[in-house]
Amino acid sequence: MNIPMAAKIRYSSSPASVLTSHDTLLGLANANLSEFQDVSSPQQISIQSPTPQPILGPLYLARYGTIVAVFLVPVLIFLVSAIATRFFRLRSVPGPFWAAYSRLWLVRTLASGESAAAFVDVNKTYGPLARIGPNHLLTDDPQFVMRILGVRSKYARGSWFDILKLDPLLPNLVSGRNKKEHDHLRLQMSAGYSGKDIKDLEKMMDERVTDLISRLDETWVSSPNETRTCDIARYIGFLNLDVITELSFGKPLGFVAADEDLYGYSAHFEKKWAQVQHFAVLQELNKLMIKFLEIPWLNSLVTGLPRKTDEQGIGKILGIAKETVDERFETGAQKSDILGSFLRHGLNRSQAETEIAVTLISGADSTATATRAILLAILSNPASYAKLQKEIDEAIAKNAISSPVRDSEAKQLPYLQACITEGLRNFPPITLLRERVVPLEGDFVNGRHVPAGTNIGINAWGLQLNPVFGPDPEVFRPERWLIDDQERLREMRQVQELVFGYGSTKCLGKAISAINMNKMFVELFRRFDIAVTNPLKPWTSVCYGIFFQKDFNVRITRRESPNQGFQKTVRH
Numbered sequence: 001m002n003i004p005m006a007a008k009i010r011y012s013s014s015p016a017s018v019l020t021s022h023d024t025l026l027g028l029a030n031a032n033l034s035e036f037q038d039v040s041s042p043q044q045i046s047i048q049s050p051t052p053q054p055i056l057g058p059l060y061l062a063r064y065g066t067i068v069a070v071f072l073v074p075v076l077i078f079l080v081s082a083i084a085t086r087f088f089r090l091r092s093v094p095g096p097f098w099a100a101y102s103r104l105w106l107v108r109t110l111a112s113g114e115s116a117a118a119f120v121d122v123n124k125t126y127g128p129l130a131r132i133g134p135n136h137l138l139t140d141d142p143q144f145v146m147r148i149l150g151v152r153s154k155y156a157r158g159s160w161f162d163i164l165k166l167d168p169l170l171p172n173l174v175s176g177r178n179k180k181e182h183d184h185l186r187l188q189m190s191a192g193y194s195g196k197d198i199k200d201l202e203k204m205m206d207e208r209v210t211d212l213i214s215r216l217d218e219t220w221v222s223s224p225n226e227t228r229t230c231d232i233a234r235y236i237g238f239l240n241l242d243v244i245t246e247l248s249f250g251k252p253l254g255f256v257a258a259d260e261d262l263y264g265y266s267a268h269f270e271k272k273w274a275q276v277q278h279f280a281v282l283q284e285l286n287k288l289m290i291k292f293l294e295i296p297w298l299n300s301l302v303t304g305l306p307r308k309t310d311e312q313g314i315g316k317i318l319g320i321a322k323e324t325v326d327e328r329f330e331t332g333a334q335k336s337d338i339l340g341s342f343l344r345h346g347l348n349r350s351q352a353e354t355e356i357a358v359t360l361i362s363g364a365d366s367t368a369t370a371t372r373a374i375l376l377a378i379l380s381n382p383a384s385y386a387k388l389q390k391e392i393d394e395a396i397a398k399n400a401i402s403s404p405v406r407d408s409e410a411k412q413l414p415y416l417q418a419c420i421t422e423g424l425r426n427f428p429p430i431t432l433l434r435e436r437v438v439p440l441e442g443d444f445v446n447g448r449h450v451p452a453g454t455n456i457g458i459n460a461w462g463l464q465l466n467p468v469f470g471p472d473p474e475v476f477r478p479e480r481w482l483i484d485d486q487e488r489l490r491e492m493r494q495v496q497e498l499v500f501g502y503g504s505t506k507c508l509g510k511a512i513s514a515i516n517m518n519k520m521f522v523e524l525f526r527r528f529d530i531a532v533t534n535p536l537k538p539w540t541s542v543c544y545g546i547f548f549q550k551d552f553n554v555r556i557t558r559r560e561s562p563n564q565g566f567q568k569t570v571r572h
């Protein structure tokens, strides 16, 4: 029978009654279609009910009862007990109200793009140990963080780290949760990262920094009568991508030379990471995805993962990593770069492919963010800017630095070192929670019992606002590092170093990032004057645990003094 879409449905046994949706659905489900009949108006259909049976009401009720009993009651019991267990589990730890009941607070905070600042507020409001989820705590207590991350700690990386897998089925150094396997891998990779195994590390960095300075000099220098607005965030990003790809793949991918976000890599990374960060909280989704990937006939259901065959984005980089490793295996070429070191220390083919791609992800953005944040802090503090430029000029006048500057020479510039140390403290570039899990026996933190299995997140920004830094930790003030009190300096350094982690998972790329920043700042300030074009909004900086920064628009002019004249000579 053809039923017009706009037909009104009436229940004939009670023509006047208006049906609830439940009644309608159950009525339709139980009605015999032959009992439908056309009524006088074609727009109206009357549903002839079976002869009313008094028994039907109780039967329907019984059905409702069954549905409620079978489905809803267990679901309700599960929800109430899950919420109650979760709430009571960590009830002694204060935190935002809704965070005690659901992870949505955490998801919303991560999605805000301002999670680092939000976490600072949480520990400021609720104390050094605060609750940010039913089973998630957050700490900004340096002593506790060192205890968690210490070499002999029984705390382990939590399932938070699964989001750092590039290949969901293969753990890598930054994601690995098996301590023994991680320590072994770390041992195999340390020499490559430390730079010991890379013969021409500094020469390579000099070439990359010189490329960038040339690009700025040729394209972005303003004259007294005009302004060429340069988004320096973009170039700092390109420089770091070139440095890390040259270190890992043996040659730079050429972001600076192309003056373009090659393969849409950075844009793709930002878009993907904004989504992926949520899997660190909604871990069930991550586990489900991994299960799907493990079952061959289900893995095509998982879409959107980067693939080595992609022509764009992270997938393209994975493809280049694979080609690079294939070439080394096929030609037997022994190169003095990070990949060469990894292979000499026993990494197999698939490990090598993953790890060199991981180097790019862990090394490029972190150093780029640090460089941008330090640069902005210097540009915003005229007194610091003047002191730094004077220190560099005097070193040039004394012939104490080469062109480009050597790392060892830059380390002799105390104000530069103070600016870098203070800038990293003032704006730690990695604010991912990096949750560790409380061991089986549980723990006592500041007199509170914390049960086994609790996730403890690290508040990277909060740590660097510790009173050890004095009464003005929010302020960029390099002078705080230029004091004579050695004991105080030691205490401050210990906390500042947490920017790079601690213990058995401490950053392996710290030395590489230091060389890079030392060269970049000296080479920039010796030859250019730089000013932000919009002091009211100097940049856009979005935080998803790592930072995505752009529109750091500056006006660059050449300095007049002959000391700073641009030279391409590399003197070693």
Ligand code: HEM
Residues within 6 Å of the ligand: 173, 174, 175, 186, 193, 244, 359, 362, 363, 364, 366, 367, 370, 428, 429, 430, 434, 498, 499, 500, 501, 502, 504, 505, 506, 507, 508, 509, 510, 512, 513
């Ligand atoms: C200013 C720049 C950098 C900062 C602030 C930084 C920060 C960090 C932090 C906080 C961790 C600890 C992660 C954890 O808790 O498990 C880490 C680990 C790591 N970083 Fe960095 N990083 C920087 C630059 C680099 C560079 C340039 C590279 C590579 C060339 C690199 C490679 C690594 C690796 C491989 C690990 C893992 C170590 C392990 O799990 O044993 N980082 N980094």
